[in-house]
Amino acid sequence: MASAFGKILLITGNAEFLADRTRAKAVKVVTGEQPEVEVAMSTASGLQPGELAGLTSPSLFSDASALVLTELQDLPEVAQKELLAYVAAPSPDVAVILVHSGGQKGKGLLDKLRKESVVTEVKVEQPKYERDFAKWVYTEVRDLGARIDEEAATLLVASIGQDLRALAGAADQLVANLEKGTEISASLVRQYFGGRADVRGYEIADATLNGQINVALEQARWAESAKVAPVLITSALATGLRSLAKLAGAPEGMRDNDLAAHIGAPPFKIRTMRSQLRSWDQAGLAAAISAVAQADLDVKGGAADPAFAVERMVLQVAAQRRR
Known part of the structure; x- marks a missing residue:
């Protein structure tokens, strides 16, 4: 395994948890390689001119040292020049871990760092769909x-x-x-x-889309008694209907994996959605989406009886299915 010393690890991306975990693993590698290493932690925004030189200098009390510098996107311009000068000639006894939270801020610095052979980048992006x-x-x-x-x-x-x-x-x-x-x-x-509110929301949505009115209403009443936020139910049903609408409008001949990417749903759901779609046409989907939008407004606007708004939504949506 290559040494972490004399190198720069650059962690970039908007997934804070993954960045934290990657940083912790990197520090563990450093301390595993040199148990007596001194690890300095600093935020980029607070660095004063000349301070970076001290943080990247060999320790007086150890043969090796390490610097973890977070919030790299906020590094002042003077310190950016100092960092680039250090990266051009890094100390073999110092390990440096840089953390950038993603976005365009500080992109110029990132581009310059990426060109350096001593820099290894790890990207930690938040999943999207x-x-x-x-x-x-x-x-x-x-x-x-x-x-x-x-x-x-x-x-x-x-x-x-x-x-x-x-x-x-x-x-x-x-x-x-x-x-x-x-x-x-x-x-x-x-x-x-299984008792989590979101699961119940999607169970109610699936039952409604499948025309299982009694099951959907029973689950909706359970949700109301369990104090599940009605917006979780309207959101789940809106997601289900939008996915069906995307499936209905998808080009013919697409494979399930391609459809999943097009819709933003996992591949195994495509088979279930195809089955659900047999009972829906474009007009029915449009009317159902409108009913859900109204219910969402009602529950967010503090309707006098949110439970009634949810049950009415279930009945209105189910009524739009083709017989």
Whole structure:
């Protein structure tokens, strides 16, 4: 393994949790290589002229030192020149870890750093679509030494939300309670996280889109008694309808994986959505989306009876299905 000393690790991207974790792993590598290393932590915005030279100088009390510099996008112009001068001739006894939070600010500095052979960049971007979060969960579980199927990964995202820190914790909990050699299934996710509000929202949405009115109303009444925010239900139904509308308008002949990318849904959902779409036409989808939009306005605007607004929405949406 190449030494971290005399090198610069550049961590870039808008995923704060991933950046924090990458930074912590990098520091662990540095201290593993040199247990007596002194690690200095600093934020870029507060650096004064000449201070960077001190932070990147060999330590008086150790043969090696390290600098972790966060918020690189806020590095003052004078300090930028000092950093670039150091990178051009780095000390073999110093390891440097730079963290940039993404965006265009400081892009000029990043471009210059990327041209230097001693700089290694690690990009940590936040997933964008639901399917991307599910892929992230799949990779996270794999890195923990276990397996999770696609449906379970997607359900975990629906259960926990799109906070990577919370998803990582949930994945760790599931793996810790998993029998060796078995795969995390949707049923196991439901066992641990099935009571979460978001899951109920999507269950209500699926039942409504499938025309299972009694199931949808029963779940909606459970949600109301459990104090689930009505906006979670309207949001889930709006997402389901928009996905169906995208599927209906997709070019013919697209493969499931291509459709999933086009819609922003995980591939395994395409089969279910195709089945749902058989009971819908464009006019029905448009009317249903309008009904959900009105219900969303009602519950966000403090309707006198939000539970009634949700139940009315379920009935109005289901009524737009083709018989």
